[in-house]
Amino acid sequence: MATKTKFLTAINFVAMVLSIPVIGTGIWLSTKQDNECVKLLQWVVISLGVVILVVGLLGCMGAFWRVQWMVVLYLLLMFVLIILLLTLVVFVFLVTNRGSGHGHIVPNRAYREYTLGDYSGWLRHRVHAWNRIRNCLASSTTCATLTQRYPLAQDFFNAHLTPIESGCCKPPTLCGYTFVSATYWISPINIGEDMDCLTWNNDQTQLCYSCNSCKAGLLANLKKEWRVADVVLLITLIALIWVYLVGCNAFRRAQTEDIFDQYKQGYT
Incomplete structure (x- = not known):
């Protein structure tokens, strides 16, 4: 017993x-x-x-x-x-x-870029209350550290960025912005029709935190x-x-x- x-x-x-x-x-x-x-x-x-x-x-x-x-x-x-x-x-x-959820290959870049269509409706619904999430992401040092880590354009283009870094800290490649620093880019004469191209802002508190690419990058990380x-x-x-x-x-x-x-x- x-x-x-x-x-x-x-x-x-x-x-x-x-x-x-x-x-x-x-x-x-x-x-x-x-x-x-x-x-x-x-x-x-x-x-x-x-x-x-x-x-x-x-x-x-x-x-x-x-x-x-x-x-x-x-x-x-x-x-x-x-x-x-x-x-x-x-x-x-x-x-x-x-x-x-692995992102899309970008020509001549080591990092990938992300779109919201790659994720389930339930996950996409999680980012509907974006203002609070945006402020939370902007308060982190995720984007601020990129400038020190990748001072040169080629260093940045060869970097394996996380989905959040790729989606929130830089404009989408298709927009045609010119690299100055990891978080500062010169606008082209003709900006693409993608809304993220118009949303990008060199203000370090804004960057691409309001972009769909940032939402997609966040979901890629979560996934x-x-x-x-x-x-x-x-x-x-x-x-x-x-x-x-x-x-x-x-x-x-x-x-x-x-x-x-x-x-x-x-x-x-």
């Missing part, structure tokens, strides 16, 4: 430990500038991880003290949490699956980060399902053996 109790406690402890990658993923996302500005689902991930931790602790206590109702409650709640985590994993996959997070959550989900099934089987066998022991005691 002591061996069965220890095994079931250990299994429930593993379930509790599996909350760590979920919580860690949410914290990692919340530390990213783009997620901080948009606030998508990182707090949902953190909250889900904390609940898994609490439920896992409940299961450990129930198994260790052999309190049947606590173990049963743990199994029921963990089943619900597995369904919720599965739903989250599938949802993130679906909303980040549309389009390549990349959430795809990484989704892989971590998927691996955790698979491990959690395995632990849950082993725990259910261990609990069922323990119950069967208890009934058999009680029957033998009554018979003798």
Whole structure:
């Protein structure tokens, strides 16, 4: 009986430990500038991880003290949490699956440029309240550091810029602006018809923060980060399902053996 109790406690402890990658993923996302500005689902991930931790602790206590109702409650709640985590994993996959999200190649440039059409409607809807997001991005040092890092035009053109740097810190290449510095460009005589060409401003507080290319760059960053997070959550989900099934089987066998022991005691 002591061996069965220890095994079931250990299994429930593993379930509790599996909350760590979920919580860690949410914290990692919340530390990213783009997620901080948009606030998508990182707090949902953190909250889900904390609940898994609490439920896992409940299961450990129930198994260790052999309190049947606590173990049963743990199994029921963990089943619900597995369904919720599965739903989250599938949802993130679906909303980040549309389009390549890798950006478009620009001739004679190492960086890529991005368009809003490459992303799902749900992601595009996240940038509708753009004024708040714009102010959040403009308050960062993302664009300010480019001038020091790439003082020469060729250095800048050969740079592998992040999607936000490419979309928010410079005008689109098709506009035909002439490089002066990474965040200061001379307007051509005939500006293209693209609205981003007219939106660009050399004012360091404006730049291309109001451009569609900036919105697309932000979504490209978000998509990349959430795809990484989704892989971590998927691996955790698979491990959690395995632990849950082993725990259910261990609990069922323990119950069967208890009934058999009680029957033998009554018979003798």
